[in-house]
């Protein structure tokens with residue numbers, strides 16, 4: 001096993017709650033589509049900019065847990081369509097200098113529309129804030145960081161929540177009702193079906209597999225026991241998803257989910273830029289790969305040159321032999337397998 005120093009796995013932009021660049025400014029964090037684990041990062045980004053931060057969400061989350069926010073607006077009913085949501089947020093935005101959403105498919109859908117209704121251009125994939133009007137954003141799947149300056153009266157942006165460290169502590173929020181958004185929908189949702197267990201973004205540890213796993217059965221049989229021992233969940237490269245070894249909801253990367261668990265094990269994943277774009281902010285990155293020159297091996301904090309079919313069971317056995325147990329609820333793998 002080769003130990004390497006931390007390279008690109010840690011984002012130097014992360015910092016603990018410095019004062020806002022624009023103390024008099026007001027920011028609205030729209031958390032309607034965001035997953036629970038993302039809200040603290042979004043609020044931290046907002047608090048970097050503005051002295052007053054409100055959060056708009058669906059009212060389903062526990063109260064008072066968002067350090068950095070002053071007020072929580074609970075939306076009584078979901079917007080009937082993306083257009084209606086964009087109209088509504090554009091109207092709410094008149095009370096704010098800055099509107100922030102998660103850089104996921106939901107945020108990327110409605111936020112630019114709302115910004116356009118405001119006559120503004122939106123900034124996407126923001127990973128750092130260098131001044132009241134100066135942002136850092138990831139481009140080319142995170143290979144380059146672009147510095148941009150906003151010259152518009154209101155700032156609209158989607159933020160990679162994993163790039164901002166949550167503000168420590170918790171204090172009670174003032175809670176108000178907002179909405180609901182109104183408007184007609186041209187699309188009717190007929191049903192939704194979960195594809196996996198715990199969502200990737202909420203997992204403390206992810207065990208991700210790539211193309212060499214070879215089948216859905218081997219994916220679950222080889223990686224599942226390690227995920228269980230780490231009290232984590234499974235994830236996959238796009239090659240593994242495209243081959244049908246793992247469901248879409250497990251895909252990490254540019255066209256999958258952006259995650260930052262405490263531990264990320266990449267077993268048989270080359271580390272293509274599009275994959276790394278989704279996991280580079282993870283805490284401890286462990287790569288298991290037969291090729292010592294694979295990009296993931298260079299990125300990893302621990303790079304283990306080995307065949308994953310030997311290494312992963314050996315790692316499980318070593319954890320068992322040392323009696324290593326990780327506190328927390330055991331994950332549910334009953335739904336592992338093909339999509």
Ligand SMILES: Cc1cc2nc3c(=O)[nH]c(=O)nc-3n(C[C@H](O)[C@H](O)[C@H](O)COP(=O)(O)OP(=O)(O)OC[C@H]3O[C@@H](n4cnc5c(N)ncnc54)[C@H](O)[C@@H]3O)c2cc1C
Pocket residue numbers: 209210211212236237238239240251252253254255256257267268269270271272273274275278288289290291294306307308309
């Ligand atoms: C527009 C676009 C968007 C994309 N979005 C994403 C995305 O969101 N997420 C994503 O993951 N990819 C994405 N991709 C695909 C990406 O470019 C790669 O093709 C993909 O990540 C490769 O997956 P992989 O590492 O599993 O497979 P491979 O590239 O085939 O790599 C397999 C790795 O496993 C190693 N290996 C082989 N056998 C073993 C073994 N027995 N034990 C240990 N190691 C072994 C090999 O050395 C190699 O490094 C995107 C591509 C495009 C063009």
